[in-house]
Amino acid sequence: MFLHPDSDAPAVIDADTGRVLSHRQLAAAAADFATQYEQPHELVFLFADTSVQTLVAYVAALQHRSPVALLDASMRPAGAQELVRRYRPTVVVDATAEIGPQLAGYHLASPGVWRHERAAHPTHPALAVLLTTSGSTGSPKFVRLSRANLEANTSAIIESLGIDAADRAIATLPLHYSFGMSIVNTHLAAGGSVIRTGTTMLEPDFWDVVRRDRPTSLSGVPYTFHILRRLGLDKLDVPSIRTMTQAGGRLETTIVKEFHAEMQRRGGAFHVMYGQTEAGPRMTCLPSSSLPEKLGSAGLPLRGGTIEICDELGEAVPVGASGDVVYSGPNVMMGYAEQPADLALGDVHGNRLHTGDVGHLDDDGFLFVTGRTKRIGKIFGVRVSLDEVEQMLDADGPVAVVAGADKLLVYCEQPASGDQLDGRRRRLAHDLRLPLSSIRFSCMDALPKMANGKTDYQALERRKAGTGA
Amino acid sequence: MTDESTLRKAFVDSLDIAPDTDWESLSYRGIEEWDSVAHMRLIAELEDVFDIMIETEDVIDMNSYVVARKLLGKYGIDFA
Incomplete structure (x- = not known):
């Protein structure tokens, strides 16, 4: 061929x-x-x-x-x-x-x-x-x-x-x-x-x-x-x-x-x-x-x-x-x-x-x-399954991941210090082989949930829009 | 004369590196943090901080901290 x-x-x-x-x-x-x-x-x-x-x-x-x-x-x-x-x-x-x-x-x-x-x-x-x-x-x-x-x-x-x-x-x-x-x-x-x-x-x-x-x-x-x-x-x-x-x-x-x-x-x-x-x-x-x-x-x-x-x-x-x-x-x-x-x-x-x-x-x-219906982010042309990223991170407590423009936004429920979050961010960037600047971590008291107990990604998308990411 | 700490701060902010970096050995693709995305951010940051427009050849020549310090001289930014 x-x-x-x-x-x-x-x-x-x-x-x-x-x-x-x-x-x-x-x-x-x-x-x-x-x-x-x-x-x-x-x-x-x-x-x-x-x-x-x-x-x-x-x-x-x-x-x-x-x-x-x-x-x-x-x-x-x-x-x-x-x-x-x-x-x-x-x-x-x-x-x-x-x-x-x-x-x-x-x-x-x-x-x-x-x-x-x-x-x-x-x-x-x-x-x-x-x-x-x-x-x-x-x-x-x-x-x-x-x-x-x-x-x-x-x-x-x-x-x-x-x-x-x-x-x-x-x-x-x-x-x-x-x-x-x-x-x-x-x-x-x-x-x-x-x-x-x-x-x-x-x-x-x-x-x-x-x-x-x-x-x-x-x-x-x-x-x-x-x-x-x-x-x-x-x-x-x-x-x-x-x-x-x-x-x-x-x-x-x-x-x-x-x-x-x-x-x-x-x-x-x-x-x-x-x-x-x-x-x-x-x-x-x-x-x-x-x-x-x-x-x-x-x-x-x-x-x-x-x-x-x-x-x-x-x-x-x-x-x-x-x-x-x-x-x-x-x-x-x-x-x-x-x-x-x-x-x-x-x-x-x-x-x-x-x-x-x-x-x-x-x-x-x-x-x-x-737009997209599936939970997939595109970071610098590379497709990233958001659900798989969540699985990579959930050993440290509940997380929800959404995608912004060339960015992954990670919301953690467990309180963590700035240093801890920075360490996790660096580890994730390394594991995904993505630029460090494309990943952002933040903490929430509780991840938004829908009635069926699943993460309410729409609510996170609205929150993301508020931060301009 | 400009204080070198201004240059270092621009690197720390745009490359997301620790302030106690080994500056003399810091180079493009030499550390994980300084990739193509961070490089473009660094250029934008330097232009912003020093109020200059960096030329194409210098964008691609600026492959280390030492070279950056030297190249900025072209734009009238000299370090003590």
Whole structure:
């Protein structure tokens, strides 16, 4: 999948070492790496970093039909060990070598690769990729994506954005994040290339890479564009970037307008997309040609997809009315996995996904996403299950967690000193791998409850609005 | 001449770090607290406290406390 073994055009550029792999070399490296996986359909855990080895291991798994779970190499070791213990993958790839050596029952098979000798759990033959649903809470819940899901989504995105062999993306998002994976899939499949770098947009080295290796596109979550705007694109002297793609949450329309105008000046485009890991991951695209008329919209469904707006009973509502956003398409996941036995399951979703988002369609079929029904926060583009965060914290007494703009607000019932709260805040930020500034703790005499004894989140939302968070 | 305590307070406030930090070794991504989000807050705080506009190249060059102290000289902020 996604390979062009006859092409000598660059496929992967490792900006940090200067190493370049052509499509032909990538195919050969993947075939070589796949010997580590032995039997097809045996589960692989890939703790992803920005190295070329990580990318080769990923492509090799797809090629060899080894279902691969993409995980954050910087997740806390205890969480990683627990996940490995639970799912017992046959092979663990960890280029950082931070997690592999700590795994009981695994031995080092080759650099960065650990193996388990016991019989693996059976997996469904269509299963290709597993992705976590909720940032780095260490949740054992995976999204199960089939080969067909990935192929459908990849070709629909390529068509929608017009990605071709001349396109080159710079990896600003990690591979274990569904949007990051999708950037790799689409550019490799189109015969284009991806630049890997461990540097960030706030380091001079990153921009040196951009000026030297000349990516044509840059993708990001809203926060990426906040940083870019502060830096000032014109001051960075990076004329090669002519396309930008934004997903992972709602970007302020004033900012969309600015970047759209700038990309148009360069003869390129600014794409707003809407997706979810469960949809492998992208569902809609706002065509550049519909700006500025449809500003604020998430766009139209990708080829093969449809969007319906439904009421609580699942009935479609009239055009313009608000309701639950339901997406159908060939890219909708097979289902979730919460335990090893689930890996053997086939499709349980029938290509239909209740997104948990609330929105409406306009007369032209453009989607406008206005809110969420599920208890999920989006912090700097990373989805965080608020209920899972509560479970992580409840050893210290009752808590309720709600989300604000790039913030988690934690309300504790147990009285605690400022120092205690600060300690808990730091621990949580560390465990979730979120910026410290995105987490706020406060104490309440009693958490608001509804008549049925459950936390009254509406009351907390009103309280949050009062504090301007 | 400006008192360095003003600069330190800006770092403490925006990076959420202890006032008894090892200032000479403090660097971007060197500690968990100084990530990209905190960096953007730090820049905003420095602009606010010293009433300056920090240029793009300095936003991305300011990768340690020592460098920040030096770069601010460009904006007429010199430390005793």
